[in-house]
Amino acid sequence: MAQSRRDFIKKAGLGIGALTILPREVFGKMGDSSSKFVAPSDQMTRGIIGVGGIGMSNLHFVSDERCRLVAVCDVDQKHLDNALQKGEERFGTKLQSYHDWRDLVHDPNVDIVHIATPSHWHGLMAVEAAKTGKDIFCEKPMTRTIGEGQKVVEAVNKYGSIFRLDTWFRFKDTFYGLGTTVEPLKKLVDSGLLGWPLTVRISGATGFAWKFYWTGRENLEPQPVPKELDYDMWLGPAPVKPYHPHRVHQSFRGYWDYESGGLGDMGQHYIDPVQYFLGKDNDLPVKVEVDAPQQHPDAVGIWRSITYTYADGCKIILEGEGFESPGKVPYLEGPNGKVYKGFECTIPNVMDVINELPDPEPRQVDFLDCVKNRQKFALNEENGHHSCTIVNMGSCALRLGRTLHFDPDKQLFINDDAANLLINQPMRAPWSI
Amino acid sequence: MKKIYSILILLALSVSMYAQDARQRTVQTIVADVLAAMPAQNSSDFATQMGDLAAAAPQSVVEVAKLMKPAGTGVKNAIYEYALQGLVSYVNDPAHAAKKADVLKGLQDAAAACSDTYNKQLLTSLQRMLGDYVAPESEALMPVKEAKSLLKSGATHEKCLAAWSLMNAQPEKAIKTVASALKSDDKIFRNSVIGNATKILGASALVPVLTGKFKKLAPDTKVDVLNWLGNNKISSVSNLVNSAIGEGGDVAKAAIAAAGKIGGSAAAKALIGQLGGDLGQDALTALKSFKGDIKDDVAAALTEKLASGSNSSAVKDLMSLASARKMKNVAPIVYSMIGSSDKDLSSMATKALANFTGVNDVAKVGGLLDAAKDAASVASYQDALKAAVHTLAPAEQYSKISGLMKAAKNVANFYPVLASTGTDEAVADLEKAWNGGSASALDALAAVDNFKAAPILLKAAKQNSSKIASLLPRYISMVDQFETNPEKKRANLGEALGLANTKDLKTKALGALAGVPTMKAFLLAGKYLGDKDASYAAANAVKNIASKTKEEINYTDLKNYLTKAADVFKGTGNADDGYAVSEIDQLLEAAEPFTPSQLTAEEKKQGFEMLFDGTNLDKWQGDLEGYIPVNGTIYVSANYGSTGNLYTKKEYRNFVYRFEFCFLREGVNNGVGIRTPMGVDAAYDAMCEVQILDHDAPMYANLREYQVHGSVYGVIPAKRIKHKPLGEWSTEEIRVEGDRIKVTVNGEVIVDGNIRTACKGHNMAPAGSDTNPYTVDHRNHPGMFNKKGYISFCGHGEGLKIRNVRILDLGDKK
Incomplete structure (x- = not known):
């Protein structure tokens, strides 16, 4: 993440950028030869980062003709295994799975990055997804700090992404x-x-x-980290604190x-x-x-x-x-x-x-x-x-x-x-x- | 009061925060006092506590930090963390900035002395919070040359970035970038450039470049431009937008959406012209939200289309638009459509009629309703008639409708309209009709918004069990909504429960019963805990009633039903139900009955008097706000920094004083003032204060022996006992005879001494000094030789419970 813009450009110049050519453009050109530009493709693809509660919900763990779910990512192997199994059962396809979200963001087969992690990751992931030319579907709350939100706005503008924040009461449903x-x-x-x-x-x-x-709970007594969880990667940008199950999965909100x-x-x-x-x-x-x-x-x-x-x-x-x-x-x-x-x-x-x-x-x-x-x-x-x-x-x-x-x-x-x-x-x- | 002195720290800070506590407190005293009150429950307590800590910084910070242990089993750092975080927030308030440097110094010293990684991390992050805010540097723009080359060769998002950089670096050339983006076949890039250029230059500056060569643009680019014109509401080029509607396809779709947003009479006409066509739905959406008055245009178009008879889908769209915006002016046209021989037109108009009727239409719609035959048109005319009268007062509505009914042939067609008036007269009329055998009158009664209909519904349900499913839900809703007398409400819901024969009905009735906070409602709901269809609803009901009721519920019933309810909640495995279980635990705990304390036979014989038996504080005076009788105990809740003393009403000389106490939280601090005058500090101005202190709390690790629980404060040390766990009761006896004082806790004598010999007869320093070499605390105790006085509880802060307080007055004996 700490790479400078210069490094980024350089890498792009060296051909790494080639990886980031959007598949939807390829798709579009193959799809309909009658118009010069074919809309980003009739079928888009999506990858979900975070397949715990919200990422696995019936609302989001879906795949259809308009938008295929192609990849999932989680730092908890149990979550990931579960998602792969459900993916196979429901969509009859083997989803690409990632442990490191950066690999999903850089996956050329993914058009839309769906961020369904705890919010301390949202800003970082959204900015990186924008930098990679992805469109972004982000769960609420948008970012954990005001500063991270400003960075997301800036990145989305700079890189031309489309961003959706996922709450919907401003346009549908009785709230x-x-x-x-x-x-x-x-x-x-x-x-x-x-x-x-x-x-x-x-x-x-x-x-x-x-x-x-x-x-949250005070006076948490440190517990051993379960072997399926990469706690360091779960924490990411957050300070390291001794592991306790109440810190992660769902109750992290406290x-x-x-x-x-x-x-x-x-x-x-x-x-x-x-x-x-x-x-x-x-x-x-x-x-x-x-x-x-x-x-x-x-x-x-x-x-x-x-x-x-x-x-x-x-x-x-x-x-x-x-x-x-x-x-x-x-x-x-x-x-x-x-x-x-x-x-x-x-x-x-x-x-x-x-x-x-x-x-x-x-x-x-x-x-x-x-x-x-x-x-x-x-x-x-x-x-x-x-x-x-x-x-x-x-x-x-x-x-x-x-x-x-x-x-x-x-x-x-x-x-x-x-x-x-x-x-x-x-x-x-x-x-x- | 808190008086945790240490001769180790003689640093005498002049803390004059409390008028009532003029003594100078040491840093450790201050720290202990604040910690015992963490976390502050409101901003004024917070300000007082943090004011104290800040005044004693940097030492106070170091003292607090020293108490933190590495996280582990049984380690409780929270109160220290509250104190440190609170202190940082407090001095960060610009109003208290003067102490910021001291607190920072304290945190630095504490961090240097701290060897635990995580505690150190907290101390460091708190230091950061005391720093100056420096805005993060914004990223430098890409050099122009680099950007230009990337613009040619980059992937889409890189080109977006390059254009963004270029336009920001050279705003005066941004128009050129936009012009070239318009030629690109990359839709992502085009829209990105247009969007960012708008942010940099403002929308109006872009209008010429975006629209100047509009005709030559590729269709997909036209769509982008039209979207942009609509989103930015550019009215100066509305001709261009309106004429683009003629281009068909996606361009037309975009033009329609843009025209709707931009508005104007030409746009309205153009959009209305699209109704009924391929893009009719797009035009309809645009027109539903079209700002401005378009109803005359709509009426004119409708008339024209009807006259030409050629385009029925245009008529449909126009009717849909007129209905959505309730255009009353088209009512005459609608009536003429109803009369049309074209069945489709007629039924379309009938269905829509309710959107256009007003009070002048009553007679006309009434006539149509009376004559209506098929169910669909009956329903439509009923709606239309309801809409026609709905702005009138209910009595007027009733008189209009009943007037129509007098002349009507099919009165039953009017029942639902009559019901909608909600009047008592309507209920009476409908009941009469029902008694006369009309089933539709009963249906109408179920819809009426008047509680008088409820008993009729109940009666009908009782008479005919096939009606229970349709009538009972309405009955329950009405009782819930209208019945304000809790006893009647309970009785009504009891009747409903008696009839309820499905899970849904029982759940609904119990749901309503949950809002009746009475003992009888509780007992009624409890009966359904064993009903497998209703147990969950019943569990919710008993829980809610028990938490809301102000009535006394027999403890056996309460315990029985709440325990069953808790079992129901436990059985679901649902997270929220876990909260219900803990709520029930709290309810049961709070309701635990107490029997007033009684003197033992022996105490009676000896002549003990009960001072507090759990029921009242009639024999006490002083801070009756901070000491409250709760469930058989005196609950001490006096606020931090308040005087917080409770005194006996009588004065005593020699006596045996017995009580039970328990700590609800760590670090509780109080004391028993002996032979004390009122309103003084008992530790000095009374004979003495016998300490009550949870000295096992980690923050009291460095206590002096004359400060521990039971010590004659500052004069005679007590044997240090190990307290029972939080929440368990201990007994204490204090025997005072002349100069002798004996303290017994849980049967163990921990002090037995003579205050006069303890200070070798010198309660005051010789020669008027502040430092008394004869007392262990080196302080003067002017009240020590008082002959008599009140007995007091002297403390502040929550967490102490006291019960069963009794005294044997030994009078002047000895």
């Missing part, structure tokens, strides 16, 4: 206990009927669970080195649609306040509330589990009206008004079409980086235990070195982004 899709909320907000500024309350009371069981508990796990699911319907995809809050017990340096703890304020006064309030505002609490509230769970609104016959309004502008919600047409996906590196930054602003404030002020243009905290040191955290050698 969690709220009981409505985002669309009527967007139309209502755009109509101006609620007035401005708006406050959004993401809480158990409005249908959202923060999964506080993703908290440790700051890899993610940030329920906030990291669920935050982008919940916050991303809010950015969309507030029309703030290119904006960020200027302040984050936390009310929480003191946080441990390693194990993520619980919190009571996290409040984000935008420059125009809009707010997003996250209420921790067990600390919900009592009574009937609106999800969305403006000076002229409130919206509760199930799109119950204080404005009479609000649906009559909304129904007559135009739908929100159509967005690109088919990732494979985006890859083919080189159009940005509805949730891409830019708006994904913004909503993930909000999640990460919350982790920074939690870890420091105080209110932080933020400059959305520079994407830096204001007059706060410590908070900014959390924006760009060092990686363990030899990894760097």
